[in-house]
Amino acid sequence: MILEQLIAECKKNNPKAQEQLYNLFSRKFFGVCLKYSSNYADAQDNLQDGFLIIFRKIEQYSGKGSFEGWAKRILINSALQKFKGVRFMEVLNENIPEIEVEIDEEGVPLDYLMQIIQELPDQYRIVFNLYVLDGYSHKEISEMLKISTGTTKSNLHRARLLLKEKVENRIENKLESSAK
Secondary structure: OOOOHHHHHOOOHHHHHHHHHHHHHHHHHHHHHOOOOOOOOHHHHHHHHHHHHHHHHHHHOOOOOHHHOOOOOOOOHHHHHHOOOOOOOOOOOOOOOOOOOOOOOOOHHHHHHHHHHHHHOHHHHHHHHHHHHHOOOOOOOOHHHHOHHHHHHHHHHHHHHHHHHOOOOOOOHHHHHOOO
């Protein structure tokens, strides 16, 4: 069945079509959920909750634009609802420089990068993922999380500092162990 037919059948509450749509997107969407969850189990819960919302709101999908993009936004918003009422740190300094993480020629494995991103405190991880990985602007993030743009910039800055420190430590440890 092509995607448009699956969506049409899901709009009729066809359980087989819903299962097919879930199977088609669940692996990719799990990665989205993992970015906004503290652990694997929370990501699984967010995926299930997100798909329930997708199936409940699928009538609202008009076919304009990508279904995947529409559904991804629902998943992100659903995952962020879990943080409603969580106080995000206030900005300390509005003039925050951009921090870039330098990686040597050997690089850093993607699984390690994903692991250290996952280890960030919630407020840093969420802002980092929304800004760097999903391309939202500081203004959009501030509206989604109901915090100031200064706070989003501050949280992104702190996330980058923590990631840079961890990557540099890994590189140093690698260099020390190879020198022995």
